[in-house]
Amino acid sequence: MLQQIEPTEGEVKRSGKLRIGHYNQHSEAVLDLDRSPMEFLKELYPEGIITTEGKRRLEDQEWRGRLGTFGISGEFQTRKMKTMSDGMKTRVVMLLISLVNPHVLLLDEPTNHLDMQCIDALAVAINKFTGGLVLVSHDFRLISQVAGQIWVCDKKTIAPWKGDIQSYKQHLKKEVMKKFKA
Template structure:
């Protein structure tokens, strides 16, 4: 981080920056290869945030994150003043940050008119229908 952002002259200032993302103590000075996947994600988010982007494109950002980290990510996203496109299967994160839900299915993208929980219920209903159809011997191609 110090090499990437030479404007930050003091190590303590950089330690404070990554500390906001839960990287503390020895973790702040060890090589990235010694960090867990979740810790690497946290360093990546700190690096990304310090660049002050206007638009974030996040593709499955919760991979390797525990629930506490997912909640921290949601809080950071909600404080972000720029635009965001989030691709995720993580209902926990989506429910905390999404203003709109778009569904990618059947080689197309459509806006979902409800919230993520109504979409989840839709998926449950679809699975129930598919199971009943299989029990009846009806096979539906998607």
């Protein structure tokens, strides 16, 4: 989907207009940790961002509002990101993804640095998202709140799971117990 590897069979066709919001557990590497979120965003988008009304330069209050929407408020908006928790850095990355206005979200382990409140907020945001979503996660809390379908990647295969995430969790538990009894 990200065109990072070539398919071994068939072909992949992708619209040139497709916007993908991608998060992986190393996404914080895109941040300039010596800058504050405000400085970073203003330097990254000096000409503005694309909105539904076209390209528009945001004023400080608008940037503050965007940061606040992601729970980055008060002094966190102006302090260097290297002094912030991994959870706060993740929030900045999620804001960056939102600025792309993506059609599809690819989220690879997005909850690694999030507390339960943030996980629940992420679930609400995912459920409000009207585009496509591919979620790779071991976080049963998030999966149970957002998954319409569950696909299991195991032993070099990918197959849909017929039940919900709780039934899959029970299946895993049984498999682990079998190994301990053997």
